[in-house]
Amino acid sequence: MTKDLPEDLVTGIESIDKQHLTLLQTFDSIIECMESAEPKDEITKLIDFLVSYTNIHLETEEKIMEEQDYKDYELHKREHELFRMKIQTLEKSNFMFRENKKVLNITVRETKKWIMSHVMNTDVKMAAFIKNMPN
Numbered sequence: 362m363t364k365d366l367p368e369d370l371v372t373g374i375e376s377i378d379k380q381h382l383t384l385l386q387t388f389d390s391i392i393e394c395m396e397s398a399e400p401k402d403e404i405t406k407l408i409d410f411l412v413s414y415t416n417i418h419l420e421t422e423e424k425i426m427e428e429q430d431y432k433d434y435e436l437h438k439r440e441h442e443l444f445r446m447k448i449q450t451l452e453k454s455n456f457m458f459r460e461n462k463k464v465l466n467i468t469v470r471e472t473k474k475w476i477m478s479h480v481m482n483t484d485v486k487m488a489a490f491i492k493n494m495p496n
């Protein structure tokens with residue numbers, strides 16, 4: 362399943378990779394919906410899912426980092442706070458610009474890009490540390 366994840370986004374921790382794939386696929390579905398004539402409710406449903414799934418995902422990572430006493434936990438967590446804020450902004454854009462898909466479109470694409478960069482730089486680094494921990 363995680364073979365669909367771009368190579369530079371693979372952390373090697375199966376549970377995390379699966380969640381990243383789900384997050385990115387949700388973004389792609391939102392983009393597809395925005396570009397077709399899908400009713401606005403469909404987009405809202407997908408964004409609702411994105412909001413709750415983001416929380417699940419970030420809590421999963423934070424739990425792993427805490428359990429493994431990850432040295433850069435605080436730094437990583439601060440990026441997650443930004444992550445949460447970006448998802449909230451996306452949710453707000455959907456409500457505030459109901460008639461203007463352009464604003465939502467920009468926000469969705471920028472947020473997806475930011476998340477991919479977080480995965481590529483911050484999550485991959487964290488996973489390398491966790492995988493090298495003696496069991």
Ligand SMILES: [Fe+2]
Pocket residue numbers: 381418422480484
């Ligand atoms: Fe992540």
Ligand SMILES: [Fe+2]
Pocket residue numbers: 422437441479483484
């Ligand atoms: Fe992360």
